[in-house]
Amino acid sequence: MQADAAFLSLDDLKGRNEHENCCNIAGTDPTGGAGAQADLKTFMAHEVYGMSILTALVAQNTTGVTSIMNVTPKFLKEQFDCVFTDIRPDAVKIGMVSQPELIAVIVEKLKQYAVERIVVDPVMVSTSGSRLLEDTALELLQTKLLPLADIITPNLPEAEALSGIRICNHQHMRKAAAMIAQDYDGYILIKGGHSMNRADDLLVHKDEAHWLSSEKIDNPNTHGTGCTLSSAIAGNLALGYDMISAVERAKAFISGALRDGLDLGQGSGPLNHCWNIKQKQPL
DSSP: HHHHTTOOHHHHHHTTTSSOOOEEEEEEOOOSSSHHHHHHHHHHTTTOOEEEEEEEEEEEETTTTEEEOOOOOHHHHHHHHHHHTTOOSEEEEEEEHHHHHHHHEEEEHHHTTTTEEEEEEEOOTTTSOOOOOHHHHHHIIIIGGOOOOOOOOOHHHHHHHHOOOOSSSSSHHHHHHHHTTOOSSEEEEBTTTSSSSSSOOOEEETEEEEEEEEEEEOOOOOHHHHHHHOOOOOOOHHTTHHHHHHHHHHHHHHHHHTTTTOOOOSOOOHHHHHHHHTOOOOO
16 A cells, blocks of 8 residues: 555645644653654644654653653654655644754655645753753754744743743743744744743734733643644644634643643643543534
8 A cells, every 4th residue: 555655646645635634743752741642632632633753762751851762864764755655744743853864854855745834843942851952953953944834833942042032021022033033934933831920922924923812820730731732733724724723723722731730740740632522622
């Protein structure tokens, strides 16, 4: 079956899907709160078929990251080909990619398969504070991968790294977005959840800016919130929503998951990615 699919044209593959689907490109989390596992549960909650291309096996839990085993560039390429010559994704979410060699492969394959609706969560540090991006990979991330994205979703520390400025308030968030936009034409979602007082997010595209304002939900369990939000955006894009609607729906989804109050683990615990299914509440 796969051998036959390899001979199909790109147009043939685009027309073969009978159900909306998404693919994540990310590292793992054996406790299921972040990374590829969190993405897949989020896709399921949105009734989107989920697939995974793994960049790394990560030994982590709610208290921290123990070790990272990156896949080889060759194996990463093989995973790409297996997915894109068989079940072409309607949207792609890219998370943790720690090595420049792997970023280069992803850039190559995104171009080769003319991938559409790309969401990049520029993961640099885990919720527990562990560094997940090698110093040598940051420049390649900024100059090669981010320009291919339809939207990027940095949190405040990541936006500081990408913009080079300190962010302490709303004005700083707008300035950081303007700095990032100098080298990037897509949507920029700066997430304000790391702020002490509120969870106000800023969505910027060219000359347009939208504030997605909300009170901060009192829940210490935030493991994997960035992964979950970006995969929710990808899921909504796959379902046909425009970018602003996709981001608004994703924020509502993450807020519901935080309000659900799941309490697991010894550290910053995971979200209930299927809270809407438990409550039988449509998205």
